[in-house]
Amino acid sequence: MTRRPNLAVVGATGAVGEVLLGLLSLRQDVWGEVRLVASPRSAGRTPVVRGESVEVLALTEEAFDGIDVAVFAVPDEISARWAPIAAAKGVVVVDDSAAFRIADDVPLVVPEVNAAALRIRPRGIVSSPASTTLAMIAAIGALHAEYGLAELVVASYQAASGEGRYGEAALREQTALVGGLDAGRQEIGRQTGDLRAVIADHGPFAAPLALNAVPWTGTLTDGGWSSEEVGIRDESRKILNLPALRVSATCVRIPVVRTHALAVHALFEREVTQEHAQEILRGAPGVVLYDDPAAGEFPTPNDVVGTDPVWVGRVRRALDQPAALDLFLCGDNLRKGAALNLLQIAELVAGELRPA
Amino acid sequence: MTRRPNLAVVGATGAVGEVLLGLLSLRQDVWGEVRLVASPRSAGRTPVVRGESVEVLALTEEAFDGIDVAVFAVPDEISARWAPIAAAKGVVVVDDSAAFRIADDVPLVVPEVNAAALRIRPRGIVSSPASTTLAMIAAIGALHAEYGLAELVVASYQAASGEGRYGEAALREQTALVGGLDAGRQEIGRQTGDLRAVIADHGPFAAPLALNAVPWTGTLTDGGWSSEEVGIRDESRKILNLPALRVSATCVRIPVVRTHALAVHALFEREVTQEHAQEILRGAPGVVLYDDPAAGEFPTPNDVVGTDPVWVGRVRRALDQPAALDLFLCGDNLRKGAALNLLQIAELVAGELRPA
Numbered sequence: 001m002t003r004r005p006n007l008a009v010v011g012a013t014g015a016v017g018e019v020l021l022g023l024l025s026l027r028q029d030v031w032g033e034v035r036l037v038a039s040p041r042s043a044g045r046t047p048v049v050r051g052e053s054v055e056v057l058a059l060t061e062e063a064f065d066g067i068d069v070a071v072f073a074v075p076d077e078i079s080a081r082w083a084p085i086a087a088a089k090g091v092v093v094v095d096d097s098a099a100f101r102i103a104d105d106v107p108l109v110v111p112e113v114n115a116a117a118l119r120i121r122p123r124g125i126v127s128s129p130a131s132t133t134l135a136m137i138a139a140i141g142a143l144h145a146e147y148g149l150a151e152l153v154v155a156s157y158q159a160a161s162g163e164g165r166y167g168e169a170a171l172r173e174q175t176a177l178v179g180g181l182d183a184g185r186q187e188i189g190r191q192t193g194d195l196r197a198v199i200a201d202h203g204p205f206a207a208p209l210a211l212n213a214v215p216w217t218g219t220l221t222d223g224g225w226s227s228e229e230v231g232i233r234d235e236s237r238k239i240l241n242l243p244a245l246r247v248s249a250t251c252v253r254i255p256v257v258r259t260h261a262l263a264v265h266a267l268f269e270r271e272v273t274q275e276h277a278q279e280i281l282r283g284a285p286g287v288v289l290y291d292d293p294a295a296g297e298f299p300t301p302n303d304v305v306g307t308d309p310v311w312v313g314r315v316r317r318a319l320d321q322p323a324a325l326d327l328f329l330c331g332d333n334l335r336k337g338a339a340l341n342l343l344q345i346a347e348l349v350a351g352e353l354r355p356a
Numbered sequence: 357m358t359r360r361p362n363l364a365v366v367g368a369t370g371a372v373g374e375v376l377l378g379l380l381s382l383r384q385d386v387w388g389e390v391r392l393v394a395s396p397r398s399a400g401r402t403p404v405v406r407g408e409s410v411e412v413l414a415l416t417e418e419a420f421d422g423i424d425v426a427v428f429a430v431p432d433e434i435s436a437r438w439a440p441i442a443a444a445k446g447v448v449v450v451d452d453s454a455a456f457r458i459a460d461d462v463p464l465v466v467p468e469v470n471a472a473a474l475r476i477r478p479r480g481i482v483s484s485p486a487s488t489t490l491a492m493i494a495a496i497g498a499l500h501a502e503y504g505l506a507e508l509v510v511a512s513y514q515a516a517s518g519e520g521r522y523g524e525a526a527l528r529e530q531t532a533l534v535g536g537l538d539a540g541r542q543e544i545g546r547q548t549g550d551l552r553a554v555i556a557d558h559g560p561f562a563a564p565l566a567l568n569a570v571p572w573t574g575t576l577t578d579g580g581w582s583s584e585e586v587g588i589r590d591e592s593r594k595i596l597n598l599p600a601l602r603v604s605a606t607c608v609r610i611p612v613v614r615t616h617a618l619a620v621h622a623l624f625e626r627e628v629t630q631e632h633a634q635e636i637l638r639g640a641p642g643v644v645l646y647d648d649p650a651a652g653e654f655p656t657p658n659d660v661v662g663t664d665p666v667w668v669g670r671v672r673r674a675l676d677q678p679a680a681l682d683l684f685l686c687g688d689n690l691r692k693g694a695a696l697n698l699l700q701i702a703e704l705v706a707g708e709l710r711p712a
Contacts, residue, residue, distance in 0.1 A: 151676075153509040153621040155511030155606075155619035157513070157569045157608065157610065175531065175534060175535045175566075175567065176535045176536070177535070178531060178535060179531045179532045179533070179534060179535015179536055180532070180535055180536060188613075189612070189613030189614060189658060189661070190613055190614050190661060190662075191661060191662060192658070192659060192660070192661050192662045192663060193658060193659050193661075194658065194661075195658040196658070196659070206652050206654075207652075207656045207658075207659070208656075208658065210531075211531065211611060211612055211613055211658065212612060212656050212657055212658045213513045213610060213612060213617050213656060213657055214656055215617070215619075215654050215655075215656070215669065215670050215684040216649060216652075216654060216670075220649050220650055223630055223672055223673060223675070224630060224647070224649060224670065224671060224672040225672055225675065226649070230675070233675060233676075244676075245676075246674075246676035246677055247675070247676065248621050248674045248675070248676070248677070248680065248682045249682075250511075250619035250621075250670060250682055250683075250684055252513065252617075252619065252684070254513065254569060254610050254611070255567060255610075255611050256545070256567055256568060256569060257544075257545030257546055257567055258545060258546050261569050261571070261608075263511035263571075263606035263608065263619075265509040265604050265606075265621070274579055274580060291580070293572060293576050293580060293582070294576055296562050296563075296572075298562075298571050298572060299571075300563045300564075300568050300569060300570055300571070301568055301569055302545060302548070302549060302550065302551040302552070302563075302564065302567065302568045303548060303549050303552070303563070304548070305545070305546060305547060305548050305549075305550075306546070306547060306548045307548060313571065314571050314572075314580065314606060315580060316579055316580040316581055317579060318602075318604045319579070319581065319586070319589060319603070319604070320507075320589075320600075320601075320602035320603065320604070321602055321604070324604065326604050326605075326606055327606075328571040328606055328608070
């Protein structure tokens with residue numbers, strides 16, 4: 001291919017799509033046409049990409065004519081239906097949904113960890129992990145390469161924008177409501193269930209989220225596990241090529257607009273030290289070590305919003321397990337957790353299509 | 357003793373003290389005099405206890421004259437200084453601070469778990485655990501009795517009122533600020549560090565807390581561990597009489613006014629099942645099982661505020677460890693996490709002083 005490859009962004013007007021268009025304007029430009037695709041409802045809008053207004057097309061089979069790579073940032077059921085249609089036209093699909101993540105014949109790729117997996121894609125589809133997995137896996141992958149990972153225990157602190165624009169708007173409305181009430185009702189948040197009385201509409205969350213925490217994301221699977229909790233396990237196993245890795249995750253939504261955080265307990269095959277683990281993380285691609293509690297340095301979600309890497313702090317050797325580390329990680333759920341990882345994969349595919 | 361014992365509440369005007377006075381009005385009344393004590397700054401106030409206004413006295417040695425039991429809900433350094441003074445006058449001190457929790461000659465008591473430990477108190481001081489430990493230990497203790505506990509991995513979701521009235525007020529101010537700004541600044545929480553620009557005063561927190569999460573509570577100890585993280589380990593070991601228990605905790609403050617939550621991964625000596633674990637928790641004293649995700653039933657901090665028990669939901673057998681459970685727990689940090697546990701201990705002491 002002598003021309004530059006053409007990219008379609010499917011879901012261009014969503015929360016992830018918006019961040020993706022912004023990244024296309026910021027990163028080295030490897031693309032010919034950038035075509036924007038969305039639901040018929042959003043067709044006709046003209047967001048700016050690479051300095052130019054581009055009209056959004058409705059999602060149809062024809063929208064993929066002449067396209068080489070398509071990134072999909074749409075709900076599972078839209079990906080499940082349309083990714084195979086695009087792939088059948090010879091388009092390489094890079095999909096952000098959960099529809100194909102665990103399929104044996106679809107690679108699940110994090111470029112810093114398993115870029116080589118990208119090359120075998122019998123269905124023409126490449127999958128990108130969930131934003132929770134992406135908030136830790138570059139850091140955990142680097143530690144695994146050195147120490148050999150045996151077990152992960154994960155607790156998440158997930159942002160409202162994990163539920164897209166609807167989730168973000170719901171948290172903003174709830175925050176404005178309790179923040180505004182506060183002057184007159186100093187008791188808000190101090191009485192059993194009073195947030196339920198004040199916040200009638202929970203939005204996409206299972207309970208009021210402002211001034212609260214909701215221990216539920218995803219859908220119910222066997223044994224009381226949520227789909228997102230099982231996803232962290234299955235995705236970590238697949239990306240790290242550790243099919244017997246032991247993983248327990250508890251997923252919790254907290255009142256943060258953007259950026260997921262994770263508390264991780266990681267048990268390895270070999271002994272660790274705090275200093276050596278910090279050194280590995282300092283040198284790991286896609287990872288920033290920010291870890292000096294004496295100086296007040298540890299990542300918080302808001303400090304990480306809008307940045308590319310996974311930020312790691314609170315690195316500690318377990319007090320009672322010489323082969324275990326405890327960590328706190330933050331990753332922007334819309335950026336590395338979605339748009340950036342999609343675009344990194346798409347750029348690798350573009351590189352394949354344009355041999356030197 | 358034929359008369360009813362006299363109780364002193366030291367720290368009567370603080371956040372824990374306020375809840376304690378409320379409980380004294382609600383619970384079966386076993387006390388003669390209830391004397392209120394606080395810093396000289398708060399002396400002279402007249403809060404209502406058991407339906408009567410009671411004047412607050414300044415903390416002096418004389419304030420303990422004629423007192424049988426004193427509960428201390430004050431900062432560590434005040435307890436460290438004044439608890440021995442009260443004890444030297446024959447008062448049984450029930451202390452909420454961290455000053456004596458790990459001392460070998462001070463029992464650390466949770467009535468549902470280790471009431472018998474109360475009887476041996478060579479210094480005349482009994483300690484109550486941290487609110488984080490209390491948010492789980494009644495439930496974990498019941499499971500330990502059945503399965504034999506080997507390891508705990510804990511991630512906390514801690515409320516602002518863990519930093520007392522100052523912490524609660526700081527979160528309210530921050531919430532009002534971002535909630536009020538929100539109408540005009542829809543980007544708040546979406547730009548790197550913008551909360552730091554808007555929230556100049558973090559209050560007692562290491563970073564802005566509204567719309568954020570701060571992975572730091574307590575003070576720095578060796579190896580990057582915080583005092584609260586080490587406390588959860590040391591207190592769990594002491595209460596459960598398991599000096600070799602492996603514990604890793606990561607403590608995180610989130611924007612919740614009141615009630616701590618914990619995600620806990622608990623490994624046992626024997627195999628577990630979800631149903632049996634739920635049955636144990638359903639019957640455990642001081643514990644409520646609220647666990648039906650299909651019906652949207654799991655505890656959230658706001659639903660638990662103002663209630664006595666520890667609430668447990670999301671009970672799952674670990675997918676890859678037949679002897680491990682994953683749980684989500686909520687406990688009101690001012691009630692069972694502080695005031696209620698203090699009062700339960702004080703009532704047990706009162707019972708000793710008034711043999712049948």
